[in-house]
Amino acid sequence: MISLVSNSINTFRGFTRVPGDKSISHRALMIGAISVGTTDIHGLLISDDVLHTANALEEMGVNIERKSNCLWEINGVGVGGLREPNKTIDMGNSGTGARLLMGLVATHSIKVHFTGDDSLRKRPMERIATPLAQMGTRIIAQQDNKMPLTIMGTRMAVPIKYSLPVPSAQIKSAILLAGLNVPGETSVIESWRSRNHTELMLQHFGAKVKINDEFENKRIITLRGQPELEGKKITIPGDPSSAAFLIVAALITQNSEITIHDVCINPLRTGLITTLKEMGANIEIHNSRIEAGEPVADLIVRSSKLNGVVVPAERAPAMIDEYPILSVAASNAIGTTRMQGLAELRVKESDRLTAITDGLKACGVNVNTDQDDLIVTGTKNNVKGGVTVETRMDHRIAMSFLVLGLNAKNPIAIDDEKHISTSFPSFVSLMNDLGAQIRKVI
Numbered sequence: 001m002i003s004l005v006s007n008s009i010n011t012f013r014g015f016t017r018v019p020g021d022k023s024i025s026h027r028a029l030m031i032g033a034i035s036v037g038t039t040d041i042h043g044l045l046i047s048d049d050v051l052h053t054a055n056a057l058e059e060m061g062v063n064i065e066r067k068s069n070c071l072w073e074i075n076g077v078g079v080g081g082l083r084e085p086n087k088t089i090d091m092g093n094s095g096t097g098a099r100l101l102m103g104l105v106a107t108h109s110i111k112v113h114f115t116g117d118d119s120l121r122k123r124p125m126e127r128i129a130t131p132l133a134q135m136g137t138r139i140i141a142q143q144d145n146k147m148p149l150t151i152m153g154t155r156m157a158v159p160i161k162y163s164l165p166v167p168s169a170q171i172k173s174a175i176l177l178a179g180l181n182v183p184g185e186t187s188v189i190e191s192w193r194s195r196n197h198t199e200l201m202l203q204h205f206g207a208k209v210k211i212n213d214e215f216e217n218k219r220i221i222t223l224r225g226q227p228e229l230e231g232k233k234i235t236i237p238g239d240p241s242s243a244a245f246l247i248v249a250a251l252i253t254q255n256s257e258i259t260i261h262d263v264c265i266n267p268l269r270t271g272l273i274t275t276l277k278e279m280g281a282n283i284e285i286h287n288s289r290i291e292a293g294e295p296v297a298d299l300i301v302r303s304s305k306l307n308g309v310v311v312p313a314e315r316a317p318a319m320i321d322e323y324p325i326l327s328v329a330a331s332n333a334i335g336t337t338r339m340q341g342l343a344e345l346r347v348k349e350s351d352r353l354t355a356i357t358d359g360l361k362a363c364g365v366n367v368n369t370d371q372d373d374l375i376v377t378g379t380k381n382n383v384k385g386g387v388t389v390e391t392r393m394d395h396r397i398a399m400s401f402l403v404l405g406l407n408a409k410n411p412i413a414i415d416d417e418k419h420i421s422t423s424f425p426s427f428v429s430l431m432n433d434l435g436a437q438i439r440k441v442i
């Protein structure tokens with residue numbers, strides 16, 4: 001089945017904004033929910049994943065009001081104030097929502113049943129269950145600690161000091177959110193720096209979070225439990241992982257220049273920009289400023305001749321969601337791009353290493369894997385296309401291949417557009433406003 005088809009274009013131009021950052025939106029809802037008083041959120045991402053988090057919190061007694069498309073108001077219940085939901089919490093496709101909420105409820109004395117869609121039910125939850133069990137929470141799962149599962153939360157939890165086995169902001173955040181309702185200090189030790197939105201937002205709401213990064217290659221984040229969090233007004237910056245599709249679209253198409261306003265440029269999220277610049281991309285960063293603790297800027301991107309590079313494994317946490325779209329840039333480049341250390345891509349919304357490799361091969365690109373490395377041989381703007389790519393319930397695979405179609409010899413279609421709305425519901429209209437030719441097939 002074909003759902004959307006993307007045709008090649010001659011130019012991609014204009015001024016735009018991308019929707020609010022998904023990671024920060026989940027955190028704003030959750031931290032607002034357990035603060036005292038009112039939290040006003042401007043620019044919340046209104047997408048399926050974030051709406052699942054909002055619904056889940058409402059099921060647990062939090063009052064959330066959508067005042068307008070731009071403004072959401074939360075009346076928080078205070079740390080430890082969530083109540084037991086009457087029904088199973090369905091987190092849809094959202095790994096971040098599910099894992100962070102599992103942490104948040106784990107230290108309340110409530111029982112919460114969680115489930116999700118076919119993609120989420122395949123994803124590993126052991127990584128969250130293990131530290132939560134050390135804190136004293138019981139997790140009952142049917143198999144391999146995957147969803148559906150039940151969290152038997154406890155108010156008698158103990159603080160832990162936990163070394164992350166894999167670089168993951170989701171594990172780190174789940175532990176910190178659990179630590180909020182535990183007396184004493186909860187610490188997470190990370191050997192690879194991952195996005196720090198939870199730490200920044202907790203500090204912004206008044207929690208005591210100490211960061212010790214004096215050790216080489218090691219960072220210890222320590223949270224003092226049972227803080228009184230105070231409701232705040234926050235503005236969510238544009239999502240760099242959504243901006244990524246527009247950036248690569250402008251780079252690989254001719255006569256292109258776009259300006260994307262108000263993008264989050266937290267350095268733990270901008271590995272793609274670093275890599276693209278190494279490849280020769282013309283990307284300018286203007287008007288840098290800090291908003292609600294997060295660095296924000298406007299980006300200007302122009303058509304560029306790209307060269308293959310080696311992307312080191314240490315950079316992966318700062319661009320973990322951007323490998324599908326980087327592979328699209330690499331397919332148009334001159335020479336080979338080797339992306340190292342991508343084991344975590346196998347457990348995303350789909351097995352992204354396989355999804356990228358199969359999709360690019362079908363489009364006529366020479367691509368291989370070597371253990372956890374992905375190797376793409378650039379075609380010098382000569383991608384064949386003319387196929388329908390399987391999206392595997394994965395929004396980023398869907399959007400990446402539609403971008404590849406903008407500079408392919410023949411149109412590229414995707415089989416299912418549904419999951420684009422998990423992170424970027426306005427993707428097609430926003431792209432077409434800038435000159436893309438992405439059409440629905442009825």
Ligand code: S3P
Nearest residue numbers: 023096167168169170171320321
């Ligand atoms: C996220 C962290 C990343 C990323 C996900 C969002 C977050 O996952 O892939 O889309 O908001 O914390 P991992 O932490 O599991 O790498």
